[in-house]
Amino acid sequence: MNFDDTPQEAAFRAEAKAWIAANAPKQYEDELKKASLGRIQLRSANILEVAKAWQKKKADAGWAVPHWPKDYGGRRASPIERVIWQQEEGVFGKLGALFIIGHGMCGPTMMAYAAEDQKRHYLPPLASGENIWCQLFSEPAGGSDVAGLRTRAEKDGADWVINGQKIWTSGAHYSDYGILITRTDPTVPKHKGLTMFFLDMKSPGVEVKPIKQANGQAEFNEVYFTDVRIPDAQRLGAVGDGWNVSLTTLMNERMAIGANVATGFPELFEFCNNLMLEDGLAIDDRAVRSKLASWAVRASGLKYTSFRAISALSRGERPGPENSIGKLVAGAMLQDVATYALDLQGAAGVLSGPDDAEAAGKFQAMLLRSPATRVEGGTDEILRNIIAERVLGLPGDIRVDKDVPFNKIPTKGR
């Protein structure tokens, strides 16, 4: 048992470290460190421009998406090298938030299903951040039940004509391309009538509207499709095979390892270490300590769980299922930590914003953003189902709509 790099890993790390030290936009380091949950803003510059510039610089030196093949803009780094790169990129990795969906989901789906000339055309600018991609899956009627989606694609000559609505699309308003799952046959059971495409987000008939969230911010969008035409050449996978294609996308989402999920614990620890209560520092209070200790071991448990996964990668193995607990643990914790931090502030906990609230309002912002963490990218309940079924081997849910033609499934509860 040790935490040491192998000689090859150490060499890769040294190369990455040196390049980052020489090239990273250090003028934003402090701001990025302090950036809280949700969309990052910079005081002095447009985040989109800074992020694109950093990504382009990385691309020119072959660091854009290190684990991709060279022809598509990567350097064929191994899974463990990918983790080492993330560790070294550190706080500057936050600038990659805009590209996560494109690099983590759209790119791998294109790699698996697009034609070779399309890959060579679309993937390098996706890698370099010159093009931003989004993923058009969720719908008002299909959240956890993605396959319940209703956006129609109908064949018309060499094109498909798209009508419908997507929701919760991150970054649609600044995306150049998207991958889109549609229903091409409503007369067969829901998983069988789906087809995947990619499209230019500037196509006529695509309308993007930001969603004002419960916390007042707008990180996501609704996307409306009105008679949008997509050439059949932009179909990914066979007609009716969209569900399997989407599984490729989603599996890639879950392969992201070593990414630090925010738990709120370091912030709470620091807060309690400085907060004066009536009879002394909060951290000296028995009740506070008990809460802190329970959260501390959840945070450290997540950290060392990711170390176990990294060790498996380093040995050239696939990480085990234990990595699936990350967001489930972190999401609930974030919400609980924020609630408790406000409780410690007493009546003044109600104040928000950088000027009047304790700790520059970070816990109030965390409180209001955290419900989304427990929903986005798989709700707590879906994640528990995944653990129960895929890790523990328990039976899948009984699906009453499994063999029913999609257009015969009821659409209203009452």
Add this chain to the structure above:
Amino acid sequence: MNFDFSDDQKQLRDEARRFLTEKCPPKAVREVIDGKATYDRELWKGLADMGFLGVAIPEAFGGSGAGHLELCVIAEEMGRALAPVPFSSTVYLAAEALMLAGSDAQKQKWLPAIASGAAVGTLALFEGSGNPSPGAIKLTASNGTLNGIKKPVPDGAVADFAIVAARTASTGRETDISLFLVDLTSEGVEAKALTNIDPSRGQAEISFKNVKAELLGPANEGWSILTRVLDRAAVLIAFEQVGGADRALEMGRDYALDRIAFGRQIGSFQAVKHMLADMYVSATLARSNCYYGAWALSTNASELPEAAAAARISATQAFQHCAKNNIQVHGGMGFTWEFDCHLYYRRSNALALGLGSLSYWEDALIDRMRQRNAAA
């Protein structure tokens, strides 16, 4: 990074599991629970023959000198099997204290006897309610003579010797405490078995009346030695807890697959699936914290005190969580004497207390995190 046990260590774990599956089935645990034996002497002999008792004891003192990572994997299996033997008292507490602070003569006398299974040892720390603290120790030692009462003492009624925490001064400081090594066959020692929530492991009251004892380690340094012994034992017991948690989770999972109600496997109901998924989460977090504790223990890292407290808290929570919800998954059958669920429930709650309860370790963890924070 190689944050995992080696192939050899994993093989040792498999070997221990095979051995315990055969020699320590639930029936063996029940023999002790039902009061037919104070502990499983045949199993104890077998553990000695397998080399498990002396796995972390140096060869010079009769052990195999393999190390603490090896002891961790064995501990996990001992916890999983609920082994009804005085393993933790003898190996994690007494042997660790001897190895940390014993004189050469003391080590020569007791460590080979531990490794061979000839001697059972324990740590006599507590004196009634309360968590480990120097102020709670009233038993006195003057001129090498002990007077006082210790309870609960784990495996105290079957132990051959004990490390006893005694008061050698009354200044109100940690240095008031010294450790003594006592042969429990000495005159003036009286041990009485006490009933407890987990009868598969004994608890006792031991009274000391003018008992002659020898110092273990330097006088007045007892508390600092003891703190280190507790940290080391915390990691090892945490592995027992993780082993127990995993087994309780498996039992719940297996029952959820077998049991039919409302015309379907109960494991197909989300209420049951989600309960089991949460048990898996607890057990996984605990295992990962324990691995870090194992690393710190095996390398004598300066991080050990913090790592031990984290492993202890996480594993305590996980075993209690898995053991109680295993009963819940089993429903009424889980509350019968016949089903094994209560054996894990009992053990999970006994292990949660033996080294000091959660609040002691929560305090320890936060103190240690603050120290690191201040140093950084």
